[in-house]
Amino acid sequence: MRPFEYARASDVTEAGKLAGRFIAGGTNLLDLMKLEVETPDKLVDITRLPLRDIETTDDGGLRIGALVTNSDLAADPRIRKDYELLSRALLAGASGQLRNKATTGGNLLQRTRCGYFYETSQPCNKREPGSGCAAIGGFNRIHAILGASKNCIATHPSDMAVAMRALGAVVETQKADGSTREIAVDDFYRLPGDTPQIESELQEGELITAVRLPKPIAGVHRYRKVRDRASYAFALVSVAAIVRTDGGKIAEARLAFGGLAHMPWRDEAVEKALIGEAPSMALFDKAADILLAEARGQGENDFKIPLARRTLKAVLADATKGA
Amino acid sequence: MNKHVMDEAIGETRLDRNTQGVIGKGVDRYEGKLKVSGKAPYAYEHLIGEKVAYGYVVTAPIGRAKVKSIDAMAAQSLAGVLTVVSGDEVLHSSAQPLSPAVPAMKGEILHYNQPVALVVAESFEIARQAAKLVKVEYEAKEGHYEIESRRGTGRATEEGPMPADTKRGDFEKAFAAAEVQFDQTYRTPSYQAAAMEPHASVAKWDGDQLTIWSSCQLLDLNVQQIANGIGVDPSKVRLLSPYIGGGFGSKLGIGPDAVLAALGAKAVGRPVKLALTRQNVFQATSRRGETIQRVRIGTTKDGKITCFGHESETANAEGEGFFEPSGISTVFLYPGEDRLVTHRVITTDVLTASACRAPGEATGMLATESALDELAERFGMDPVAFRKMNEPEKDPQEDLPFSSRRLLDCIDEGARRFNWADRPSKPAARREGEWLIGYGMSSASRANSLMASSAEIEMSPEGRAIVKTSMTDIGTGTYTILQQIAAEMLGLPLDHVDVLLGDTSLPESSGSGGSWGANSAGSSVYVAAEALIEEFAKRLGVEAETLTLKDGHAISGNRQIPFAEILNGDTIKVQGKIEPGDTSSNTNQASYGAHFAEVAVNATTGETRVRRLLTVGTAGRILNMKTATSQCYGGQIWGIGYALEEELVVDPRSGLIVNHDLAEYHVPVHADVPKLDVVLLEDRDPHASPLAGKGIGELAIAGVGAAINNAIYNATGARIRSYPITMDKLLSHLPDEVGEAA
Ligand SMILES: Cc1cc2nc3c(=O)[nH]c(=O)nc-3n(C[C@H](O)[C@H](O)[C@H](O)COP(=O)(O)OP(=O)(O)OC[C@H]3O[C@@H](n4cnc5c(N)ncnc54)[C@H](O)[C@@H]3O)c2cc1C
Numbered sequence A: 001m002r003p004f005e006y007a008r009a010s011d012v013t014e015a016g017k018l019a020g021r022f023i024a025g026g027t028n029l030l031d032l033m034k035l036e037v038e039t040p041d042k043l044v045d046i047t048r049l050p051l052r053d054i055e056t057t058d059d060g061g062l063r064i065g066a067l068v069t070n071s072d073l074a075a076d077p078r079i080r081k082d083y084e085l086l087s088r089a090l091l092a093g094a095s096g097q098l099r100n101k102a103t104t105g106g107n108l109l110q111r112t113r114c115g116y117f118y119e120t121s122q123p124c125n126k127r128e129p130g131s132g133c134a135a136i137g138g139f140n141r142i143h144a145i146l147g148a149s150k151n152c153i154a155t156h157p158s159d160m161a162v163a164m165r166a167l168g169a170v171v172e173t174q175k176a177d178g179s180t181r182e183i184a185v186d187d188f189y190r191l192p193g194d195t196p197q198i199e200s201e202l203q204e205g206e207l208i209t210a211v212r213l214p215k216p217i218a219g220v221h222r223y224r225k226v227r228d229r230a231s232y233a234f235a236l237v238s239v240a241a242i243v244r245t246d247g248g249k250i251a252e253a254r255l256a257f258g259g260l261a262h263m264p265w266r267d268e269a270v271e272k273a274l275i276g277e278a279p280s281m282a283l284f285d286k287a288a289d290i291l292l293a294e295a296r297g298q299g300e301n302d303f304k305i306p307l308a309r310r311t312l313k314a315v316l317a318d319a320t321k322g323a
Numbered sequence B: 001m002n003k004h005v006m007d008e009a010i011g012e013t014r015l016d017r018n019t020q021g022v023i024g025k026g027v028d029r030y031e032g033k034l035k036v037s038g039k040a041p042y043a044y045e046h047l048i049g050e051k052v053a054y055g056y057v058v059t060a061p062i063g064r065a066k067v068k069s070i071d072a073m074a075a076q077s078l079a080g081v082l083t084v085v086s087g088d089e090v091l092h093s094s095a096q097p098l099s100p101a102v103p104a105m106k107g108e109i110l111h112y113n114q115p116v117a118l119v120v121a122e123s124f125e126i127a128r129q130a131a132k133l134v135k136v137e138y139e140a141k142e143g144h145y146e147i148e149s150r151r152g153t154g155r156a157t158e159e160g161p162m163p164a165d166t167k168r169g170d171f172e173k174a175f176a177a178a179e180v181q182f183d184q185t186y187r188t189p190s191y192q193a194a195a196m197e198p199h200a201s202v203a204k205w206d207g208d209q210l211t212i213w214s215s216c217q218l219l220d221l222n223v224q225q226i227a228n229g230i231g232v233d234p235s236k237v238r239l240l241s242p243y244i245g246g247g248f249g250s251k252l253g254i255g256p257d258a259v260l261a262a263l264g265a266k267a268v269g270r271p272v273k274l275a276l277t278r279q280n281v282f283q284a285t286s287r288r289g290e291t292i293q294r295v296r297i298g299t300t301k302d303g304k305i306t307c308f309g310h311e312s313e314t315a316n317a318e319g320e321g322f323f324e325p326s327g328i329s330t331v332f333l334y335p336g337e338d339r340l341v342t343h344r345v346i347t348t349d350v351l352t353a354s355a356c357r358a359p360g361e362a363t364g365m366l367a368t369e370s371a372l373d374e375l376a377e378r379f380g381m382d383p384v385a386f387r388k389m390n391e392p393e394k395d396p397q398e399d400l401p402f403s404s405r406r407l408l409d410c411i412d413e414g415a416r417r418f419n420w421a422d423r424p425s426k427p428a429a430r431r432e433g434e435w436l437i438g439y440g441m442s443s444a445s446r447a448n449s450l451m452a453s454s455a456e457i458e459m460s461p462e463g464r465a466i467v468k469t470s471m472t473d474i475g476t477g478t479y480t481i482l483q484q485i486a487a488e489m490l491g492l493p494l495d496h497v498d499v500l501l502g503d504t505s506l507p508e509s510s511g512s513g514g515s516w517g518a519n520s521a522g523s524s525v526y527v528a529a530e531a532l533i534e535e536f537a538k539r540l541g542v543e544a545e546t547l548t549l550k551d552g553h554a555i556s557g558n559r560q561i562p563f564a565e566i567l568n569g570d571t572i573k574v575q576g577k578i579e580p581g582d583t584s585s586n587t588n589q590a591s592y593g594a595h596f597a598e599v600a601v602n603a604t605t606g607e608t609r610v611r612r613l614l615t616v617g618t619a620g621r622i623l624n625m626k627t628a629t630s631q632c633y634g635g636q637i638w639g640i641g642y643a644l645e646e647e648l649v650v651d652p653r654s655g656l657i658v659n660h661d662l663a664e665y666h667v668p669v670h671a672d673v674p675k676l677d678v679v680l681l682e683d684r685d686p687h688a689s690p691l692a693g694k695g696i697g698e699l700a701i702a703g704v705g706a707a708i709n710n711a712i713y714n715a716t717g718a719r720i721r722s723y724p725i726t727m728d729k730l731l732s733h734l735p736d737e738v739g740e741a742a
């Protein structure tokens, strides 16, 4: 770990001006700093900022402060009742100890678990642009099958962000100059392309202040995470689904996927293909065909293609049971 | 010193009479309160409050190379850096358990991220930062990092934990002539022992005398390794390991930390603390070698085994003779007139392979116990019945009698308790919603060994005893059972017996490894106690045999004399030593057991969950029911890992161990572990030791993974011969239709 300057932000407008790397729970950033994968000169501790509330918004949704911990968020009665999907996704992630420290903002911005990203002696375009990608042709069991580039095939590891994407959440931020903006989670993340080191639309010094949820979305909420052990493992494939049926037809379908790509994946064409149709295995297969049309394995992760298909179909079958 | 050589079976002992009533009881751990209250210092936690310096290891990010130069200028000039230690003496990995030799690097890089130097600084943080500033120039060499492409090139070595080859008759001929031939190949990956406490050392010099606290299992060997590593006489080194946070074989030989800490402390003239990081532990201590095992079994047309072949190929680094002894149980567990058990070591430029959690049984029985299941299936027989039909009456290799072998009792008892009769008789036949349900079983066996070991008992004038031996307690319960043995033998309440362990200034012991610790160290305490009783008898003018000892009193005829009276103000010190003898060569000794598993495999995803796990075992006298049972739980849990999760991944291009932390190297977590059942049958093995007990630690790990694999087969009809059985291997065997409805 390199020495760094430390500053504590005492109010929200000041945070961006302190011109350093924000640290919240530190559960990801500190690990990376110890290995010198990340080497910030300065840390700005944001944990004293008043961003720990979950409040109701005018349109009947919720605004979740960026520092609300994953544990608190998952346990909030409003989340459990109206956004079951989010609560389930959070509880499927990490471990109890980690969720107690991990924050909403930090979770969105956690970095990939690609083993080569963590090993500074290996080529990695995300860590050191232009150095190459050791995961291609290497150990890539956990890597992407959608939206990867020849420069990076990493996945985004978050469970929470997948649920947020299915829910159509909006990220509220404040830029370094004090101005604020909002970015839909749909637009928040980037594919690796030629710049895998840039993972989101955030600018330097831009602070996430909150994540806003729309008013509750009716339907069956499901979060299914497929992983190598029963707990404390990242998703190989995850499916976040909100499905509402009406008169034997699918009236609404919102689907997001984890473990498949550099970002929580959402494909509106998949949802469109389902809406207005009567649920059937043939229909679900068609949805999977659309989702996976461009899917490409890297060798060790080839199994994710059939796995994603099977998991999607099972989730849809479950969510439309009795329709 | 009172010495007992195990030349013949032991008769009835004070332990059998159980007068004090403490032997065998599941009493709480002697050091339990210290551990849970943070008062049991582990290696790194010594010298609190003293002015010390901190070390951090510099590692070589290259698979195979020669070191051209080391430039420590930048690191040295960082404020707070005291020195950078480098040179030929640096150990590139942990030492092997079988000799005092140490793996000095001598200018060579033999595996990716091996230690090359040590930075010593005023703080851990400064040392860590400086380590990245040490510039090492390498001359890259060609490396080779996997065994598949080198099959058939292995070496037969003589430095392994068993002979490379064990043969009888003419296997090839017998197999060719067998009515039924079974021939399958199984693969197990490389593993990391993954003890909770990382390898760590604190070294302190006093003139030319070194005191070192290090997390080690075999102190009397390890102290020689440390002395060799730094080039001093072993008499100049005192090694202490009072508490150890797990070893699992990875601390049988010293880690690279011990020698580095000692060299660093010498260089800076103050004590040095060095804990390996988790990444170092994965990449620079030792690992279990991956194996490719060909199992060939010939049988008669009704399933009687006539010949047995088990040929293993495994990996180790250049010049390393240790091999994963996958055939260790095969030699005596299975019948067959003609036999062939071989081991070959394929050279790779990857971290040294060494002992890890039941070397041999853990990997070998993953293969052989699956093979038996496959064979049973081929004959349409229940796996239990198949094993019963193939139970040898004597050791099939040497024709020796078994000292005691209650494998079938364990299988019967297990089958009854597990309700084995309820097993789906056809694979892929039972389903609950989205889950495919299956049962599987396997045998367990673990060769027993008694090692030379000694202990001292000191009795104070008040009649309190202190047991002293250089033995270690690696979390297994050694403190507790030694206390129980001394208390039972001497007729003392438990709280009148203290135990001092983990210090080479104490009588030399077997150390902890190979599940021999409890019986070897325990027997030395037994022998010392006999000497003390002899002394009591002498003082009382009676025959020792006539003395009954209970609650600090000697009872002889109608006299009842408090110990204090016998001692009459004296402190008595007696030493006892146990040595293996003829019973080790004229009987075949092993612990036996059986595992029963129920699994649920998700029909959509191939995720496997173990639902029930039962182990029934026999290991002679159980010294403490609680700690013995805990040992078995540990074995069962590791078995879940072997079956479903554990795999150390080596990148064949560079030699990098890619998953080098506990987030990416998966061992079972609580949610993977169902309610575990362990039943230890009442048993005595009078040939094994004066305690009539045998090793238990590694028994429960042997075969569990195969029981789970066999259950997966029963659930799905998929026979996977490459561990771990992750979902990607099962997916193509699952029903096409997904979800509950299917
Ligand atoms: C062993 C392990 C297992 C895990 N398993 C899972 C899992 O299964 N599923 C899962 O989803 N996650 C998992 N996690 C990841 C965990 O959820 C994240 O580490 C955590 O959510 C990060 O939150 P934090 O507050 O600690 O972030 P930090 O580490 O503090 O920060 C992470 C990043 O976010 C930035 N940041 C933080 N807050 C803000 C803000 N308000 N505005 C702008 N930038 C900000 C930081 O600068 C940094 O770059 C696991 C982590 C570990 C260590």
Ligand code: SF4
Pocket: A112, A114, A115, A116, A117, A123, A124, A125, A126, A127, A132, A133, A134, A135, A136, A151, A152, A153, A154, A196
């Ligand atoms: S996949 Fe991305 S993160 Fe991993 S090595 Fe390649 S560039 Fe780096």
